[in-house]
Amino acid sequence: MKKYKSNYSFLLAMAFKEKGKLLIAILDDVISTLLSYVPYFMVFQVITKLISRTAVVSELITLAGIGIGAVIVQAAQSHIGYCLSCSSLQYSSLNTVKSCVLCYLLIL
Numbered sequence: 001m002k003k004y005k006s007n008y009s010f011l012l013a014m015a016f017k018e019k020g021k022l023l024i025a026i027l028d029d030v031i032s033t034l035l036s037y038v039p040y041f042m043v044f045q046v047i048t049k050l051i052s053r054t055a056v057v058s059e060l061i062t063l064a065g066i067g068i069g070a071v072i073v074q075a076a077q078s079h080i081g082y083c084l085s086c087s088s089l090q091y092s093s094l095n096t097v098k099s100c101v102l103c104y105l106l107i108l
Contacts, residue, residue: 042067
């Protein structure tokens, strides 16, 4: 097994091998985080329109639909991400890194 200068360089080498899967997992988390802010922004828009007395029923229904749609998309994405992480995507990447780290620590 190759000798590494530090444990950090070893972890980076292991993560580099799984960079595609880890990148997909990171992007999934970023999108999920951004989607979680949409309902709050829609509620803010509704409250602003009601306070300024410029609210039109069709606009309020549209804003509510966007907020509900974002919640549904986020829930579906979370479910898909959970299924992927349980099956192969994140699970195999993290298991590969964990097993390599354990082997490396046992050699030390």
